[in-house]
Amino acid sequence: MKRNYAILAAAVSAAFLSTSALAADESNNPELKLPRRVETHTVNTLDANGQVSGKITYVIADGMALLGDIALGKHEEIKQRGAVQLPFVADWTAPVTSQSKLVPMDNHYKTATRWPNNTVYYIFDPALTQKKLDAIQAGMKLITDKTAIRFVKRTNEPNYVKFTSSGGCWAYAGMKGGEQPVSIGDGCEKPGIAAHEMIHTLGWMHEHMRPDRDNYITVHEDNISDSLKGQFTKLRPDQVDPVGNYDLDSVMHYPTWAFSKNGKPTIEPKDPNVDPKRLGQRVDLSPGDVASLQKFYPGDIGTVELKIALSTKELKIDQDKPGTLTLDLAGAEADLKGIKLTAKSDNEAVIASSNVSFTTTQGNQRSIRVVPVAKASGIANITINATTAAGKTVSAVLKVEVLKDSGGGTGGGNGGGNGGGSGAEKPFDQKTLYTTGSRVSFEGKVYEMTLTYKGEVRKNYFVYGYMCVPNSCTKDKPGSYGGMTYFWSLVGDTGGGNGGGNGGGNTAKCDTTLDTQRSYKISTAGMRKALVPAGDVQGSPTILWQDGGAQRWQLQRNADGFYTIASAGSKLALDVAGGAKGAGSELVLATAGSGQSQQFCPRPSGSNYQLVARHSGLAVGITSENDGTAVQQAASAANWLLSQQ
Structure with a gap:
């Protein structure tokens, strides 16, 4: 839409x-x-569909690309990708957010x-x-x-x-x-x-x-x-x-x-x-x-009203798979200190009110987790209430559509459709860099990127997704910039076809040996931000946070060499939510058990490790290194540092 x-x-x-x-x-x-001395740079401009629509020249000042006094971003980053899209400023609350593999993601x-x-x-x-x-x-x-x-x-x-x-x-x-x-x-x-x-x-x-x-x-x-x-x-x-x-x-x-x-x-x-x-x-x-x-920005002038906003008006999720969104709070300090959040569903058979939970992520924001009733599908409207200690209440309504999964075997194996998809391809993202060999899922199909420079296929050149959208940037109508030519080729359907059975993912033994008698800090190799729970409670999503190393994890190893990673505080284990196998599946805290959704292998990569989930073979990843970013499975991901304490 x-x-x-x-x-x-x-x-x-x-x-x-x-x-x-x-x-x-x-x-x-x-x-x-x-x-x-004015330094300028000229780049292509892109329309809402990521296609070249013209050129623009901006001024470079202190490393920033400026259109007058409007910052477009850092010059070196824009120079590298070779194109810029003028800002589209939308409301913070999205009309629809899809967290379903059955519905293509909105790629505007x-x-x-x-x-x-x-x-x-x-x-x-x-x-x-x-x-x-x-x-x-x-x-x-x-x-x-x-x-x-x-x-x-x-x-x-x-x-x-x-x-x-x-x-x-x-x-x-x-x-x-x-x-x-x-x-x-x-x-x-x-x-x-x-x-x-x-x-x-x-x-x-x-x-x-x-x-x-x-x-x-x-x-x-x-x-x-x-x-x-x-x-x-x-x-x-x-x-x-x-x-x-x-x-x-x-x-x-x-x-x-x-x-x-x-x-x-x-x-x-x-x-x-x-x-x-x-x-x-x-x-x-x-x-x-x-x-x-x-x-x-409507409202009464000079008043400090209690307000809540949801990051989406409508959430689409899959049957038996949870969804998450963000709630933003604003109001007087006294009101926010004693705030209580509750949820009421109008269709308990699809989303039970008790299956809507809230956790503090950072400052004025809360994470909302929605878990559908087992095997249920349909629509539920959930009223979110924020009530102060003095009894003042404001509300917002969230529409949740649980989509029935009619395809794929019984255990969610890799399937393969027409032979092109593995079931683990990440959805196409206009803000991701792609190179030759990159594969994505888009509108139920799998596409592979080819990028050439002066006629030769290259893997050391990259383009952003918005420069080449799979269904319109093809071999017959390729994108081009600065001597590069790039296009997507259709290689098959996304995973989930007739294969699958009970799956099992990567069952090979994990040969990495770590000291299970000590606790660990787990952080990204880049920004050194730590892996932490949004709240050290059951169902809490796992996020990135610059916490100074306060969060500690304890490891337990099984006979196959795989590790259960549990919070030293709550003893709850890192878990792939709902046992989901696909890229983008969120990691949460759950009671420690023996299921493969709680088993990880810290595979050596350089001087660091890459955490890999046993049941899917996918790495533990992040979409950005900002505080509060959700941790999830990814086809490829940054390495992690496991620091013993």
């Missing part, structure tokens, strides 16, 4: 703000100032979201001057005085802004996830400029990028510095969700002289009665800015 991605644009007010109050001059727009590329519950958490870089701190706080006040948006100092929330001073004024568009910078550099120490960058962070692009701009302004391309024309990119209608009419007074508009190479205007209003100096003001939010913010 196609998502309605939105890049937000400010609305116009019925009456413009006064020219004298909002007149723009060069000192009001330091985000447009450039170093004496998403670079950012709006912040849930009208709340932005933040920290300050200690190096910020008092002048910059004052400007940031005053900029926040320009927003909070007129909208329901709140800026809250971070304690341990997973998604937050770090205000810093790094090469001028710039910010990402929307919430990226994890820590994201907002730069308030030298010359940017004004409340309106700080508010401008914060509105980017909330999800807005520049007003002059609206697809309807040509009805209201004239962009004089001949007057724009040749290397900076990308700053005036006009967005397509399918990329935006404008509110109201074009707003010449928006704090998000460029001034009339922006990036001029000859001192002549680059932007002029079409209405001859509009003073060009009105464009680009950085004094205050216009009424149109306020209306647009209130549209996408």
Whole structure:
């Protein structure tokens, strides 16, 4: 299902703000100032389907790729992949989330979201001057005085802004996830400029990028510095969700002289009665800015309401397989301290209310685990209630569809369909790097990547998934960039066909010998973040966390050499949820038993180990190394460090 991605644009007010109050001059727009020597780079742009739609030139500053003051990412990363997709800013709550092997995953590329519950958490870089701190706080006040948006100092929330001073004024568009910078550099120490960058962070692009701009302004391309024309990119209608009419007074508009190479205007209003100096003001939010913010972050101004948001409105899971999602909380500190979460299902035969559990993951977020009734399928609507100690309650409704698995044998073996799939292929992901030989599952089929460079097949070159989508990027219609040509070939159906039986996976003996008398810290070889349970209780998902080595695991070895890995605190064992064999199956804590879903082999890999589940032969992996990332099975994964204590 196609998502309605939105890049937000400010609305116009019925009456413009006064020219004298909002007149723009060069000192009001330091985000447009450039170093004496401008370094730029040109890359392809991609549409929502990952296909090349044009080119864009961005400025490189302190290693960042900047479109004006909008950060596109790190230059070296964009240079490596050779293409960029302009930010699509969507609501944090997805319309549908599929955790089912029976339904292809939604593969629209998403670079950012709006912040849930009208709340932005933040920290300050200690190096910020008092002048910059004052400007940031005053900029926040320009927003909070007129909208329901709140800026809250971070304690341990997973998604937050770090205000810093790094090469001028710039910010990402929307919430990226994890820590994201907002730069308030030298010359940017004004409340309106700080508010401008914060509105980017909330999800807005520049007003002059609206697809309807040509009805209201004239962009004089001949007057724009040749290397900076990308700053005036006009967005397509399918990329935006404008509110109201074009707003010449928006704090998000460029001034009339922006990036001029000859001192002549680059932007002029079409209405001859509009003073060009009105464009680009950085004094205050216009009424149109306020209306647009209130549209996408609705609520009462100046109140601290208890709010909850779910990461999806609808969850699709398979029969006898659990699903997980995230709940985001916001509210007064006193309310959040005594919060109680409960669930009520309207179809106990499919999802029993008692089978919906909550665990604390980080800060303001909770993980929700949904377990269907054995052998059941169908739809259940689950009402999630958050109740404070004083009895105040807010609710959200989650639709869960449990899909009946009608194929595959009795034990979920590898099957193979038409001979191409092993049943362990990872779903195609537009943010994953692929090379020659990479295999993915997509819409019930298995595809293999071929990548050539100057006519020769190469394995040391990579492309991101969004550059080549399996059903459209084929040998007949390959993708190409910088001498590379790449395409997907259909090799068969996904696993699950007629094979399978009772399976059993990898039953070979594990020859690795570890000391079972000692406890271990298990961490990634890269970031050294530790394997920890979200909560040391039954059913708790296992996640990554930078816990300073506090979490300890104990190993027990069986006659075949495989290890049960149990938490030293609760004695609960690491378990592949539901005994699932496929890639992406989550690891949780469960009562220690003798089943193969709790048996792992730490296979030596270099100076480290790769944890491999016995029943599937798949490695224990992660999709990213951010705090709170769920640990799951993967066709290939990073190595782990087992440090004895």
